[in-house]
Amino acid sequence: MDAAVTSIDTGHGSASVTDILLLKLHNAGLRRNGQDLLTDVCLGFDDRRLTVILGPNGAGKTLLLKLCHGLIAPTSGTVTWAHPELLTAPRGQSMVFQRPVILRRSVAANIEYALRVCGVNRAARPQRLQTALELAGLSGLATRSARVLSGGEQQRLALARAWAIQPQVLFLDEPTSHLDPGATRSIERMILSIRESGTKMIMTTHDLGQARRLADEIVFLNHGRVAEHSDATTFFQQPETPEARAFVEGRLLW
Amino acid sequence: MDDLQSALATALRLVISADAGLLEIVFLSLRVSLTAVTLAAVVGMPLGALVALQRFPGRAAVVTFLNSLMGLPPVVVGLLVYMLLSRAGPLGEHGLLFTPTAMVIAQTLLVLPIIAALTRQTLADLHREYAEQLQSFRVPAWRGALTLLWEGRFSLLTAILAGFGRASAEVGAVMIVGGNINHVTRTMTTAIALETSKGDLPLALGLGFVLITLVIAINALALSVQRLESRV
Numbered sequence A: 001m002d003a004a005v006t007s008i009d010t011g012h013g014s015a016s017v018t019d020i021l022l023l024k025l026h027n028a029g030l031r032r033n034g035q036d037l038l039t040d041v042c043l044g045f046d047d048r049r050l051t052v053i054l055g056p057n058g059a060g061k062t063l064l065l066k067l068c069h070g071l072i073a074p075t076s077g078t079v080t081w082a083h084p085e086l087l088t089a090p091r092g093q094s095m096v097f098q099r100p101v102i103l104r105r106s107v108a109a110n111i112e113y114a115l116r117v118c119g120v121n122r123a124a125r126p127q128r129l130q131t132a133l134e135l136a137g138l139s140g141l142a143t144r145s146a147r148v149l150s151g152g153e154q155q156r157l158a159l160a161r162a163w164a165i166q167p168q169v170l171f172l173d174e175p176t177s178h179l180d181p182g183a184t185r186s187i188e189r190m191i192l193s194i195r196e197s198g199t200k201m202i203m204t205t206h207d208l209g210q211a212r213r214l215a216d217e218i219v220f221l222n223h224g225r226v227a228e229h230s231d232a233t234t235f236f237q238q239p240e241t242p243e244a245r246a247f248v249e250g251r252l253l254w
Numbered sequence B: 001m002d003d004l005q006s007a008l009a010t011a012l013r014l015v016i017s018a019d020a021g022l023l024e025i026v027f028l029s030l031r032v033s034l035t036a037v038t039l040a041a042v043v044g045m046p047l048g049a050l051v052a053l054q055r056f057p058g059r060a061a062v063v064t065f066l067n068s069l070m071g072l073p074p075v076v077v078g079l080l081v082y083m084l085l086s087r088a089g090p091l092g093e094h095g096l097l098f099t100p101t102a103m104v105i106a107q108t109l110l111v112l113p114i115i116a117a118l119t120r121q122t123l124a125d126l127h128r129e130y131a132e133q134l135q136s137f138r139v140p141a142w143r144g145a146l147t148l149l150w151e152g153r154f155s156l157l158t159a160i161l162a163g164f165g166r167a168s169a170e171v172g173a174v175m176i177v178g179g180n181i182n183h184v185t186r187t188m189t190t191a192i193a194l195e196t197s198k199g200d201l202p203l204a205l206g207l208g209f210v211l212i213t214l215v216i217a218i219n220a221l222a223l224s225v226q227r228l229e230s231r232v
Helices: A061-069 A107-117 A122-136 A151-164 A181-196 A208-214 A232-237 A242-248 B002-016 B020-053 B059-069 B074-085 B100-136 B141-151 B153-169 B172-178 B188-198 B201-231
Strands: A021-032 A035-046 A051-054 A076-081 A093-096 A169-173 A200-205 A217-222 A225-231
Touching: A021 A061, A035 A061, A035 A200, A035 A225, A051 A061, A051 A208, A061 A093, A061 A169, A061 A200, A061 A217, A093 A151, A107 A122, A107 A151, A107 B141, A122 A151, A122 A181, A151 A169, A151 A181, A181 A200, A181 A208, A200 A208, A208 A232, A217 A232, A217 A242, A225 A232, A225 A242, A232 A242, B002 B201, B020 B059, B020 B100, B020 B141, B020 B153, B020 B188, B020 B201, B059 B100, B074 B100, B074 B172, B100 B141, B100 B153, B100 B172, B141 B153, B153 B188, B153 B201, B172 B188, B188 B201
Parallel strands: A051 A200, A051 A217, A093 A169, A169 A200
Antiparallel strands: A021 A035, A021 A076, A217 A225
């Protein structure tokens, strides 16, 4: 890959130089109405591990995710993709929102819509649709109106829809924050099988248990700053910063 | 009282026997209003979508203007179209005044703001909900607009029915530009308005029945559209 990419300062030096950095943020900041929402974010993401952006409510997790996904632009610093076309190409990346927008059509039509607008070859669509429905366990509900599904089923559909286009990066914003434990388990199972398939995922959560269950690496965000960026095992066993230690030990941060 | 009763009986007979004169008027009314609503929808829905989704200076003023036009008095529309189409008017050379075409033009202008304003409202509401998801899919603006139109299809259908209700029940505009000419431009509403004063009560009453039935049918249809929406 691009030689320049490997020499990038990842901020906290956790990603080794042998990793291919798919996406990097350099001194990225976001300022709105005189308030710094994100400050000096320096991060590099490789192209395979499951990254969990962890932090208390209001830390700026969702904004960081949207910044990476290109939904908002940083007011300072840069967000750079190893392959610039990944930023604008419909199939480069996709995102599951905290409250997903479910289209007023059938379950299958929701997935077909994503495949169509993202330019997936017509001939490849039926197979992709079937695989996505199976992944979400929604094959039996394919013809059902998507808007009448339960919250958990809708979130599974949103995840399957985002995954169906086979993005290089899949962003997940608090995918289980509105779900009961049962529905949360199904979503986490889906996330793990998507990781098996080799898709890069970057997700936010404020749920420590979920981060432990899913993460390969952790970005710990506090007050709009990256406090820590390390392997999940390292992070949970020896958090470097006092804030991270407090969070891991379950003492709330304000 | 006897007069009224016999008029009622004759009116019912006219409706039940599908009287040729009555049917002619009903069909002309439907033809004019349906054509007008179709034209208004074809122009009004893209117009509403444009105002809802496109940022341009003076947009707030356009929205206010569009919403006010919904309450446009039919006689005023009739007057404007009359001036436009009369011999001395800018379109006078086409000789359209007192033809069904003139009535279609007037009703289209009457219904257009209704459909455009309701479309704008529907799409603006949907856009708030969908914008980020569409941006995430990297959907170009034109495709986003089509998506929102389809997502709002039930509300848009209701808007079209509202437009049709307005067109088929109005009398002012078609009266002025149509002139209630027998066999040519006589619609249900103009016939009721003018035949009553000439004493042809049965025909007016019979047409009244048809008109009320039509209005009830439109409302029933609108209600079932809303029911359908809650299940999709």
